[in-house]
Amino acid sequence: MQDFNLIIQDNFGQLSEAELELLRSFFKEEKLPKNAYFTQSDKVCDKLSLIKSGILRVYAVVDGKEITQWISTENYLITEIAGFFFNQPNRWSIQAFTDVELLTLSKKNYLKLCQEFPKWLDIEKRFIxxxxxxxxxxxxxxxxxxxxxxxxxxxxxxxxxxxxxxLQYIASVLGMSAETFSRIRKRKSESS
Structure with a gap:
């Protein structure tokens, strides 16, 4: 993982060292073992996290079929937006594909941060x-x-x-069947 301060600066604008230190103090270390859920559909997500290491998969089950919406890796922020920001039941489940290390901002700390650190609203706006x-x-x-x-x-x-x-997860992210994905992959490997 890149340094927390660099990730925030690169993605969300310049902050002073004191501001970065204050911001970092609201995030807590969290570990998810492989296959554990960050959040599940029909629940309300209560956290926003920065991925230090590992891979998370964002997916939903529609008519008995899994649809992978996103695969998230280190240095990215992750949450279920409908749940976290709007207190609505999640559409998506987010599951650890590998062991994952996170820096997590709980909903409680998020609300506190919004009050104590006005610049957070600008960071949040940039994230959205x-x-x-x-x-x-x-x-x-x-x-x-x-x-x-x-x-x-x-x-x-x-x-x-x-x-x-x-590869079926990547195919799903790309909006194609596993068969189409395999044909393209095979063609690419034969031409290289």
Missing amino acids: VKCFAMIENRVFSHLSMTAEERYDAYFEHNKELFNQVP
């Missing part, structure tokens, strides 16, 4: 805007790119995941 931009980019890629182009783009930015998680 980044989430929205990622979703917008995914929608755009699904509407404007072929399955092979989506595969190439995802592979370019997430090569390590192709050896760490079952």
Whole structure:
């Protein structure tokens, strides 16, 4: 994991050392063993975490079929947005695919942080805007790119995941069947 301060500065703007120290004090170390849940669908997520190490999978079960929405790795913030920010039952389950180490901001500390550290609202706004931009980019890629182009783009930015998680999860993130994903992967390996 990158240093907490660098991650915050790189993603959410410049803060003084004292501000970073105060912000860091609200986050607590947490470990999740492989297969443990960060949060589950139909519950209300009560935390937002920065991933220090490990992989988390965000998924839902629809008509008996698992749909992987996202695979999150170190240096990323993770939460279930509907649950954490709007106190609504989660749509998504978030499960540890590997052993995971987190820096976690509980809902209680989040509310306290909002009162004691006004700059947090700007950080939160940037986090939500980044989430929205990622979703917008995914929608755009699904509407404007072929399955092979989506595969190439995802592979370019997430090569390590192709050896760490079952490929059907990546196929699901990319909005394609496991069979389509396998055909593209086979074609890529034959042409290289």
